[in-house]
Amino acid sequence: MSTSDGGGAYHHGDLRRSLIVAAHALLRAGGVEAVTLREAARLAGVSHNAPYRHFASREALLAALATEGFRALRQALDDAGRRAEPGGRLTALGRAYLRFADADRATFRLMFGGVVEEAGHPDLAEASGAAFGALRSVVAEREPSAGAEREALRAWALVHGLAHLVADRQIDAERAEACLT
Amino acid sequence: MSTSDGGGAYHHGDLRRSLIVAAHALLRAGGVEAVTLREAARLAGVSHNAPYRHFASREALLAALATEGFRALRQALDDAGRRAEPGGRLTALGRAYLRFADADRATFRLMFGGVVEEAGHPDLAEASGAAFGALRSVVAEREPSAGAEREALRAWALVHGLAHLVADRQIDAERAEACLT
DNA sequence: ACCTGAACACCGTTCAAGT
């Protein structure tokens, strides 16, 4: 009801969301360093100070972006896993992982760039844990033998490394996908 | 002669180097966002404007840090390759790569974080190319068969992914090294 | 609750000088 009642007094039914959308646009366009509270506020049409009602600091806004990124990644991994036959599940998840990195390089880098530390951002830690959990469980299901943990870690690292190389434009997404077997 | 003649008029025989050292300390202590020209100048004992004699912009300073990082990485890879027997060369390089990421996480992230683009920084592009070349040549020497390119890329991605996981503190360096076989 | 304007200490960058 608060979203569409058209009241004129407050600009937004959901300023928090507007700020995240604006910040995401800034992130995609110019990387982390282009994400500023003041510019996000400008894009959302509010004063430079309004964001503090929703984010305690610039880092909190960045943490929210990273959190959304991990949720989207987890969603993509889950969808890929559901659509694949059991035998091809790991490859399907790997492809989804690589496509995520390729489609939103800036967010991928924010998620893994160390600018926001998970400590002190429980939502972020939870979202990141959930995304890794989705990947790990599928890896584990394919490697139930002895030495499974090491093989699971290798598979994870391979996908993760390929994703970084894709995000850094060192290789293109197709070559990366061909490495998944 | 200019380094130690103790002339009092100019603070430094090599302000450029002093600034890089200062910026590196800032990078290690607080990540990319903590690297500012003004603070580096302060640490070097010069006015906030002096750095512009040596770096055209903040990004140029960051590019210099990344360049030094790639040179150090290349050095570490070369040393590791020289010390290893031919059969264990790839593993040795992988270990050196992981140790580099573990020892200087912030620089590793700067090198691969996308904040500085290689285009427009030829020194950086050259240093990065040289480091990758060292890795690639050893990978290629171990995989001379058909499908070699794909296997080389897999090996590279594995090491790179492990290094990122180490830099992000998702796994520790020992577990990562155990994955190199 | 949610928003605003003024204020403070920072930063990158430029300019006009000084030796």
Next chain:
DNA sequence: ACCTGAACACCGTTCAAGT
């Protein structure tokens, strides 16, 4: 050549108000 001080437009963050 190399350095300085003043200046400008930004930014994060805080404070005192307004509805």
